[in-house]
Amino acid sequence: MGCPPKFTILQPKPVPPGSKVFEVKRAAVLEAFQDKVPVAYYLPKELLDNIACDVTDIPAKCGILTAEEIAITEDYDTVGLAAAIAARKLTAVAVAVAFAKRAIIAHQLTCCLTQWFMEEAVAQAQQLDTYLAEHGKPVGPLHGVPVSIKEHIPIAGVSSSSGCLASIVLDKTDSQLVGILRRLGAVFYCKTNQPQSLMHLETDSFWGRTTNPFNIHLSAGGSTGGEAALIAMKGSVVGVGTDIGGSIRGPAAFCGIYGFKPTSNTLPMQGFIPSPFPAELNILGSTGPMCRSLRDMDFFMSSVLADKPHLLDPRLVPIPWTGLQTSSTKILKIGIVENDGFVEPQPPVKRAIAWARELLMDARHTGAISIKSFKISGAAEVWRKARRMYWPDGGSGCRDAILSGGEPLHPLSEWIWKDAEPFGMLTAADVSNMRGDRDNYRLEFARAWQEQDIDVLICPAYVGPACAHDTAFTWTYTSLYNFVDYPAVVFPTPIVTEVGEQYDPSYQPLSEACEQVKQLWEETDFRGAPVNLQLVARKYHDNELFGTLSRLKDILGLN
Structure with missing residues (x-):
């Protein structure tokens, strides 16, 4: 008799091991996950033993999905899927099965999941099919659409964690946003991987390390890296992420999908973590969609905000959503950021900026679009301050929680709080003074925006196309906009x-960090990695941001 098939998750670079006690507990958690997966959905060993860097084509070729399931998962975005289910061209059950199967294939290739509950999803989908048959109409705009959810966001009856094994809990109730999505008809079938401390721009946790589908030797980003990898693998059409330093935009950029960080307190985050996050004393997080198209982002925002979440959470600002329908006939003034004065982007990002500039400066757009270079000041200082503000307790709360279960500290966990650690627990006066520094910079940034006379910014989403594992050190191209609390979308190019791309011969380092970024470029094989750009608008100008995307859609070839 041959050996029984083995459930294997690719890990080109494993996460660090912990104590014996921790490893026993971790093995039990992973085994409980594996026990839910039918053997028929295991990828064969011979395929995994001969894997290429790019794994995006494997789900459609591995033989596990039917032709119909491939079509369901590949031929629709969120809007199209919702319409097909509502018109009874597809059943919610068929859609749930297709995405659950594709998600578990994607997980074996990229380690993108933390929870997978296909049976519950199919049962939920069956109820929706029955409702549609009996009432002749969907329960809501997301009727039957599978929605993937980041690990720390509670779903009733499913476990969650705050980034370490010791924090795992079984949630009894939905968080506010999940409850809204459920009422709108969304089907929940999985939760996605996140970093150990929730504060890496790489996703590496006790569940394993999430890899980039286009090059598994690169990161999928963080902290919402599991979502990004899953959507890039077409195991989801839309997912929910959170962002306090780039945690939606970084992964979306690394994996070549769409991601939106709204102005803070736009979408509900009630119940996302069990206790207040100290970083939010000065830098607020935000939640938003990650998906396949512009209209998906718009659809998500309009659907959720139509539920009026501000009535239950008075922190939310009840700004009516007009999104892609936001119109303007004035000349659109776009600032383009070549670099932030701190780190020069790597060559493919420079190519993407040049691509966007050339298209937008085409003579056909004269009189409709005005392009100018935009200069950012103080990026290095903002990055230094932000890394202190993220950890007003010196990182002790997060570190102690991790170590309490014998879990090892991952390299990027220690790195992200190393600037704050020597100062320990800050006093109330320290935190208040930090807020003063933050607000002074916000005023300076607003004045610079006004003086340089622009409506929106196009800029890099990261210093490079992605990063090698354990090297996500510089997030200034995203964290700056958390610091000033401006909304931003990342979009594919x-x-x-x-292979073989090189820095311009005239390159001069802007800082020590800039030299490090160049060195990492020279040491890493980035082949196949997609490149996204970022569009930024003023605080509370989220609708104007989407109105701009609508105007740029055809020019930049956005879908």
């Missing part, structure tokens, strides 16, 4: 990283 046709630029793909090529």
Whole structure:
């Protein structure tokens, strides 16, 4: 008799091991996950033993999905899927099965999941099919659409964690946003991986390390890296992420999908973590969609905000959503950021900026679009301050929680709080003074925006196309906009990283961090990595941001 098939998750670079007690507990958690997966959905050993860097084509070729399931998972975005289910061209059950199967295939290739509950999803989908048959109408705009959810966001009856094994809890109730999505008809079938401390731009946890689908030797980003990898693998059409330093935008950029960080207190985050996050004393987090198209982001925002979540959470600002329908006939003034004065982006990002500039400066757009370079000041200082503000307790709360279960500290966990650690627990006066520094910079940034006379910014989403594992050190191109609390969208470009790309001969380092970024470029094989750009608008100008995307859609070839 042959050996029984083995459930294997690719890990080109494993996460660090912990104590014996921790490893026993971790093994039990992973085994409980595996026990839910039918053997028929296991990828064969011979396939995994001969894997290429790019794994995006494997789900459609591995033989586990039917032709119909491939079509369901590949041929629709969220809006299209909802319409097909409502018109009874597809059943919610068929859609749930297709995405659950594709998600578990994607997980074996990228370690993108933390929870997988196909049976519950199919049962929920069956109820929706029955409702549609009996009432002749969907329960809501997301009727039957599978929605993936980041690990720390509670779903009733499913476990969650705050980034370490010791924090795992079984949630009895939905968080506010999940409850809204459920009422709108969303089907929940999985939760997605996140970093150990929730504060890496790489996703590496006790569940394992999430890899980039286009090059598994690169990161999928963090902290919402599991979502990004899953959507890039077409195991989801829309997912929910959170962002306090780039945690939606970084992963979306690394994996070539759409991601939106709204102005803070736009979408509900009630119940996302069991206790207040000290970083939010000065830098507020935000939640938003990650998906396949512009209209998906718009659809998500309009659907959720139509539920009026501000009536239950008075922190939320009840700004009516007009999104892609926001119109303007004035000349659109776009600032383009070549670099932030701190780190020069790596070559493919420079190519993407040049691509966007050339398209937008085409003579056909004269009189409709005005392009100018935009200069950012103080990025290095903002990054230094932000890394202190993220950890007003010196990182002790997070570190102690991790170590309490014998879990090892991952390299990027220790790195992210190392600037704050020597100062320990800050006093109330220290935190208040930090807020004063933050607000002074916000005023300076607003004045610079006004003086340079722009409506929106196009800028890099990261210093490079992605990063090698354990090297996500510089998030200034995203964290700056958390610091000033401006909304931002990252969107795909046709630029793909090529072998042999080199820095311009005239390159001069802007800082020590800039030199490090160049060194990492020279040491890493980035082939195949997609490149996204970022569009930024003023605080509370989220609708104007989407109105701009609508105007740029055809020019930049956005879907």
